[in-house]
Amino acid sequence: MLARDWRRWLSSVSVKLALWLIASMAFVFSLLGYQTLQLHKRDLERMTIMSADRTSDVIKRGLRYSMLQNHRDEIYHTLLTIGAQPGIHKIRIFDKEGRISFSTDAREMNTFVDKRAEACYACHAQEQPLVRLERPDRVRVYVGDRGERILGLINPIENEPGCYTASCHAHSPTQSVLGVLDVTLSLAPVDAAIAEGQRQLFRLFLGSILFVALVVVAVTVVMIHVPIKHLKKGTKRVAAGDLDYKIPLTSRDELGELAASFNEMTEELKRAHEEVTSWARTLEERVAEKTAELRRTHEQMIHAERMASIGKLAAIVAHEINNPLSGILTTAKLLLKKMGDHGPSAEELPSVRQYLELI
Known part of the structure; x- marks a missing residue:
C-alpha cells in the first residue's frame, strides 16, 4: 500500500x-x-x-647594502627577523652552484640543494641555465613536512657594477646571476x-x-x-x-483555459442531457398516446367482433325462425285458398282441421 x-x-x-x-x-x-x-x-x-x-x-x-659590504651577520639576523613574521615559512639564499649561504633554518647552512628540485628546476631544466624567468615560472606550490601547502618564490640576485667592482668581491663582470633568494610562505591562512x-x-x-x-x-x-x-x-x-458542478477558475494560463473549456463542455453536456430528457419525455407521452389509441382501437375491434358475432347469431336465429314460419305461411295461404270467400265446404273441413293441427 x-x-x-x-x-x-x-x-x-x-x-x-x-x-x-x-x-x-x-x-x-x-x-x-x-x-x-x-x-x-x-x-x-x-x-x-x-x-x-x-x-x-x-x-x-x-639586504643589498649588507651584501655589498659583505656583512654576513647582518644578513643572517635580518633574514631571521623577517622569517619570524607570521605567514613566512622559510627564507634562503643560495649561490649559483646551489650551496645554501643563508637560511632561517640553521640546519641547511652550507649545504647544497638538488638542482632538479622544485626551486631550481625552472632555471636548470635545460643544459644551459636560464638567466631570467617570468614570475609565474618562479612560483611553486608543494606540501611541507606538516602537511600544509607551501608557496615558494625564487628571486634571482643579479650581478651589477656595485658587486663586481667592490674590493671585497671576486665576481666576474660576465656573471649575470650571483645567486637566488628563495622565499616560501605558508598557504595555511589561504587554505x-x-x-x-x-x-x-x-x-x-x-x-x-x-x-x-x-x-x-x-x-x-x-x-x-x-x-x-x-x-x-x-x-x-x-x-x-x-452536470451542475463548475471548476473554479483560479488562473488565466493554459490550465485555466482547460478548466474553462471543461466548464463549457459540462454546460453543453447538461444542455444535451436536458434535450435528450425532453425528447425522452415527449416520446413517452407520444408512446402513451399511441398506446391509448391502440387500446381504443382494440376495444373497438373487440366491440365490432362482438357485434358481428351477435349479427351472425341473429341471422342464424332469423333463418331458423324463418324456415317454420315459411311453412306456416304457405299452409295458411293454402287454407285461405281452399276456404275461398264463403268458407270451407263440408268436404274440406277434415283437411282444414288437419292443416290447423299441423300448424
Whole structure:
C-alpha cells in the first residue's frame, strides 16, 4: 500500500516538474558555486604570490647594502627577523652552484640543494641555465613536512657594477646571476580562508536550494497541482452525473483555459442531457398516446367482433325462425285458398282441421 502510494506520488506531474526544477537549480547553483570557489581560490593564491613577490623584493633590497659590504651577520639576523613574521615559512639564499649561504633554518647552512628540485628546476631544466624567468615560472606550490601547502618564490640576485667592482668581491663582470633568494610562505591562512569560503558557500548553497525548493513546491502546488486536482474532481463529479458542478477558475494560463473549456463542455453536456430528457419525455407521452389509441382501437375491434358475432347469431336465429314460419305461411295461404270467400265446404273441413293441427 505504501509503495503504491509512493509510486503514484512520484508519477504526479507536479512532483516530477518540481523535482526537475530543483535538480536543475541545484546543478546550476553547484556549477556557479564551484566556479566562484575556484575564482576565490585563484584570487587568494594570486594575492599571496604578489605578496611573496613584494616580500622577496623588499628582502632583496633590504639586504643589498649588507651584501655589498659583505656583512654576513647582518644578513643572517635580518633574514631571521623577517622569517619570524607570521605567514613566512622559510627564507634562503643560495649561490649559483646551489650551496645554501643563508637560511632561517640553521640546519641547511652550507649545504647544497638538488638542482632538479622544485626551486631550481625552472632555471636548470635545460643544459644551459636560464638567466631570467617570468614570475609565474618562479612560483611553486608543494606540501611541507606538516602537511600544509607551501608557496615558494625564487628571486634571482643579479650581478651589477656595485658587486663586481667592490674590493671585497671576486665576481666576474660576465656573471649575470650571483645567486637566488628563495622565499616560501605558508598557504595555511589561504587554505583556511578557502575552507571557510567553502563552508559559507555550502551553507549558502543549502539555503538557496531550500528556498528555491520551497518556492518551486509552492508555485507547483498553486499553479499545477491544485488546478489538476480541481480538474480531476470535476471529471469524477461529471462522471457521477453531477452536470451542475463548475471548476473554479483560479488562473488565466493554459490550465485555466482547460478548466474553462471543461466548464463549457459540462454546460453543453447538461444542455444535451436536458434535450435528450425532453425528447425522452415527449416520446413517452407520444408512446402513451399511441398506446391509448391502440387500446381504443382494440376495444373497438373487440366491440365490432362482438357485434358481428351477435349479427351472425341473429341471422342464424332469423333463418331458423324463418324456415317454420315459411311453412306456416304457405299452409295458411293454402287454407285461405281452399276456404275461398264463403268458407270451407263440408268436404274440406277434415283437411282444414288437419292443416290447423299441423300448424
